[in-house]
Amino acid sequence: MNISVELQTIAELHIKGLIGGEIDAFTAPILREKLAEVTLQDNIHVELNLQDVSYMDSTGLGVFVGFYKSVIAANGHMELTGLSSRLKRLFDITGLVEIMDIQARDEEVKIDETV
Amino acid sequence: MPQEFKRQYREILEQYTQRQTEHNLYEGQNFSRQLIQKNISPEEVISIHKASLEELMPELPNNVWHSFDLLIEVMIRYGLALKEHQTLIKKQENFRMEMELASNVQQTLLKTKVPEMNSLDIGMISVPAKEMNGDYTHFLNDDTTVGIAVADVIGKGIPAALCMSMIKYGMDSLNGAETEPIVVLDVINRIVEKSVSDSMFISMFYGTYDTSTSVFTYASAGHEPPLFYCAKSNSFSELQAKGLLLGVIPNVKYEQHSISLGKDDFVVMMTDGVTECRSKEGFIDQKTVMDIIESVRDQSAQDMVEYVFHKLEELQEFEQRDDFTLVIFKKK
Known part of the structure; x- marks a missing residue:
């Protein structure tokens, strides 16, 4: 039951975040707090x-x-990238894919994983 | 009472100073249990110790007696911390009782009755993971039509429970079971969107079954798609319907579809507590869930939902992580 959230300002008005681990009822508050640290300009x-x-x-x-x-x-x-097919399904079902900018994981990455 | 403690303690101390045995030490341990039970503070214990020593060894030098006074002073904070701790335990107990009460109120308030229909067999099970159920099921029916809402409030506990009351009153304000699914979702979306905080949302499926035509009409607001079982071809398919979660934006276009049910066909509606089951080896996939359902397809709808719940509970080694709701509409 762990989560990692790393946020980085890579340019003015451009923030990149890398999220890993499990996001559930236990870890979601940690993620929410971390994201709240982003200054929204x-x-x-x-x-x-x-x-x-x-x-x-x-x-x-x-x-x-x-x-x-x-x-x-x-x-x-806001852009979400690198989603696994399982995660992508969650955004598909909930209709969020229609309003959010969501990029599923590349096929190449998938092949890399199996190697 | 302290007088009695003093006497007891003096005896234990006397025995131990004479003979340092395990047994005498153990007496001291037992005694401390009594002290805690009676809320005797640490500094009082030291006072008792000092008084007992005065009786047992009055010849001790003065500086030893003074040292006890210092120790008593030092221990006073511990005594306060202990009192605070006890108050917190009491408060926590009160909260627990209030939660229990709230959970009972929720159950009474949101109770829905599974309707009895002539040509439709309905089964329902809803089991919360914690005290408060974040899943919500509501039936609307008249003589020929039955409407079913299956919703999952994202966000758990008390806020989720309050949110469910909104769905309930939204649905009660409609014109009964014949209201079209897209209208139901639109009405509830507007209610929820206005009143919900930014990180709370609802996924909801709504379907109506008309017993006179055997047609099931449905729409979904970001909810897990139900499964449709066709008896003729002995196969499952997903009842897909596009639509955004309730409460995100005010104007949402929902899709509405319908399907005709033949004899022994059934629709399985569920929440993600069913599809997000995890066992030690990983996720329990949809195929497994379908196989479980199919294995009991000849039983009554109620027996089916109960069987599926117990089977999945078993696969998850009885560790239910999310609220679990399953409803089956089966054409007789």
């Missing part, structure tokens, strides 16, 4: 890489939706 671009997330339940989904709403309120843009 006008036109901010936040890119969150979820390629190392092995599990996420609906509580985790709630954190991203909450964060998405605050980013939008700040005229910003």
Whole structure:
């Protein structure tokens, strides 16, 4: 039951985050707190890489939706990348894929994994 | 009472100073249990010790007696910390009782009755992972039509429970079972969107079954797609319907679809407590869930849902992580 969240400012108004581990009812508050540290300025671009997330339940989904709403309120843009097919399914079912910028994991990455 | 403790302690001390045996030491341990039970503070214990020594060894030098006074002073903080701890335990107990009460109120308030229909067999099971259930099921029915809502409030505990009351009152404000699924979702989305905090959302499936035409009409707001079992072809398919979670944005277009049920066909509606089951070896996949359901397809809808719950509980080694809800509509 662990989670890792690393946020990095790579340019002005551009933040990259790398999230790994499990996002469930126990770890979601940690993620929420970490994301709350991001200063949401006008036109901010936040890119969150979820390629190392092995599990996420609906509580985790709630954190991203909450964060998405605050980013939008700040005229910003949120992008989720590196989603496994399992995670992608969660965003598909919930219809969030229609309103959020979501990139599933590349096929290449998948092949890499099996090697 | 302290007088009695003093006497007892003096005896134990006397015995131990004469003979340092395990047994005499053990007496001291037992005694401390009594002290804790009676809320005797650490500094009082030292006072008792000092008083007993005065009786047993009055010849001790003065500086030893003074040292006890210092020790008593030092221990006073510990005594306060102990009192605080006891108050917290009491408070916690009160909270626990209130939670229990709230959970009972929730159950009464949100109770839904599984309707009895002529040509439709309905089975339902909903088991919370914690005291408060984040899953919600509600039936609306008249003589020919039955409406079913299966919802999962994202976010758990008390806020989730309050949120469910909103769904309930939203549904009660509708014109009964014949309201179209997309209308139901639209109405509830507007209620929820206005009143919910930013990180709380609801996924909800709504379907109506018309017994006069055997048609099941449904729409989904970001909910786990139900499974449709066709008896003729002995196969499962997902009932997909696009639509965003409730409470994210105010104007959402929901898709509405319908399907005709033949004899022994059934629809399995569920929450992600069913699809997100995990065993030691990893996720329990959809195929496994389908196989379990299929193995009991000849039983009554209620027996089916109960069997699936117990089977999945077993596979997860009885460690239920999420609320679990399963509803089956089976055409007789």
